[in-house]
Amino acid sequence: MTLRTGRASASLARPRFGRLGVVVLFPLPALLLYAVFVGIPIIQAAHYSFFKWNGLTPLSNFVGLANYQRALSDATFQLAATHNAIIIFLSLAIQIPFSLGIALMLNRRFAGRWLFRLVFFAPYVISEVIAGVVWRLILQPDGLADGALTAMGLGSLYQPWLADPNTVLWALFVIISWKYFGFHMVIMLAGLQGIPRELEEAAAIDGATRRQAIRYVTLPLLGPTIRVSVFLSIIGALQLFDLIWVTTKGGPVNASNTMATYLVDWGLRRFQLGYGSAIAVILFLVALVVALAYQRFVMRRDIDGAMTTGPV
């Protein structure tokens, strides 16, 4: 579509090769960087994944698909993948609706609204490492959570949540939600501001309650925004690494591993570079398939819309 409008104005004078030159040359630096830091490493990882390799010896021990077989039959990796699935489910079931609710509230006019927006968005600005360290300190025995509960006379409620294999994933989900809900809130606030106020007013004049207006006017119009939010949430949960690595390193006894922490633990800490590469490829394929399928089936209408802005 840009080409079309481009031609309309450019046909005034510019020679044709000038446009072509621009199209070829301008993306080149970006493409080059992308190839060196993304493309080639992916190909290398795919190559390594067919070898048993500790990084010291020459790359000679070809094992075919054995690394993939091992990964898919490894109970610890299955557990890690399950944790990714749980985080995705919880994010979609709890975190996104929560962000939406907050966004709807903060979209109304009231005094001090900016302060709430600021406070809710702040965790997203903090680096993952800092957030992880701080939460680790808060939740450990004699930490802030323990102290606060004790001060309120509720000391018996305190549990070392991060130290219990049964609770660690839930505790991490709370931390993740705290960290990222502000981000989704801002996306949805932006979407809400794109909805013309007249539509809601028209609904009100027609006798719709506030709830009905949200259900039948706001949410459908917010659809594209929510779908983007869901997409980012799924991809983020699939690749979840830093917060967990800093907070628990996937422990205790693998109870909070994700595919990405498993990859780093086995691939880099244990120097099983071939096996780690196989995990990386699996993670890459899962994310790719999910992303393509989501765009193809869920976001198709949104993308179609974007594509049809030019003259038909």
Next chain:
Amino acid sequence: MRSRARFAVLLTTASIAFAACSGGGASPSPSSASSVAPPPSTAASAPASQASTEPVTINWWHIANNDPGKSLFQKFADEYHAAHPNVTIKITVLENDTFKPKLQTEIQGGNVPDLFQSWGGGGMAEQVDAGVLKDITADVASWKDTINQGALGMYQYKGKQYGIPYDLGMVGVWYNKDLFQQAGISAPPATWEDLLAAVDKLKAKGITPISVGGSPATWTEMFWWAYLATRECGQETMLKATNDKDWTDPCFVEAGNKVKELVDKKPFQEGFLAANWDGAGGSAATMALQKSGMLLQGQWAPGTMQANTADKKAVPWNLGWFPFPSVSGGKGKATDGFGGGNGFAVGKDAPPEAVDFLKYISEKPQADRLGSLNTGFLPVTVGSESSVTDPQLTSVLDARSKADYVQLYLDQATSTDLGNVINDAVATLFAGTGTPEQVPQTIDASAKSGG
């Protein structure tokens, strides 16, 4: 070098026979290491370094990243340079956890440092197999007998020498004498039953008996299982496990049973499964802040505890050390140890001067200076033991000298892979998700599949 503790590993590989069993057979006649007489040929003739006067650079990577050790290593390099002006020693100081991946990356890039930190054992064997290290057997023949034979043996692989140790210690139980007194425990536990009784007495007084790390410091848990396995199984079975990949002996299950016995008493600090070793909330801090009575750790523990107190000074309570308790019916001797040390491996392209520099730092005056820092370096040059004066460290040294056999940390005795499998397996015992039977089964299966 407390930090070297890394991922623990249990059982050792390199059995360190303190008795000079270099001849092979006759290990049952333990002559203690300290009795190895320095050979007469320590002469300074040093034929290896028929020094060319051409400029030579030695790349030296060490992990003594804290003073006073860091400064002393710098001083050694400066002194050597002063005596051999054509030799420049380029030092790279790394923290333990950055050292390993960086070394691996450099080796892949074809740049092997001339001298670098090594713990010997299985990790070093992997490097030898990859052709990264230099066989220095002939170069050190004239002076190797000045070094504790047990420590030296950890840097041998298939009968050849690839590195030289400068430190060797033992894991044991560090305890808080004040808290023991409060709980009415008069003598340090000598047997496993004594230890369990001490746990009960401390608990009765509301004192957390033991601090241990969980995640990610699973190696601190592994120490318990590994030491019990050393006691239950004895040298022969441990060697069979680490060298011949046979972990099926029932003694390993018995070690797990004893760990379970301990875990069932709930003797550990709250939230230990998420506790690291070093740092806030770690098991070293728990012990340093008097919140627990005992800590099973290596010779670096006092230094780490000191780093985890509010003012970074030595702990303000009475610290004691006792060897790991004996178990009745075990095949291992009560004097057998579990531990390891530090040394330097020699890179494949190292100039002869690099080995000569190792000889220099292994000489008694240098070893004495290292020992007299009293920060956890327990020198291995024969006769330099007396340079250590700290009472706790001397008790570790004393135990070291009595040991005929010291099982190397299992993660260093075995391959990096298997070391982690062992740590993970033992961790399930502490978390209550695994059984004493499953632990050796998991390790055995992984070892036999080439893990």
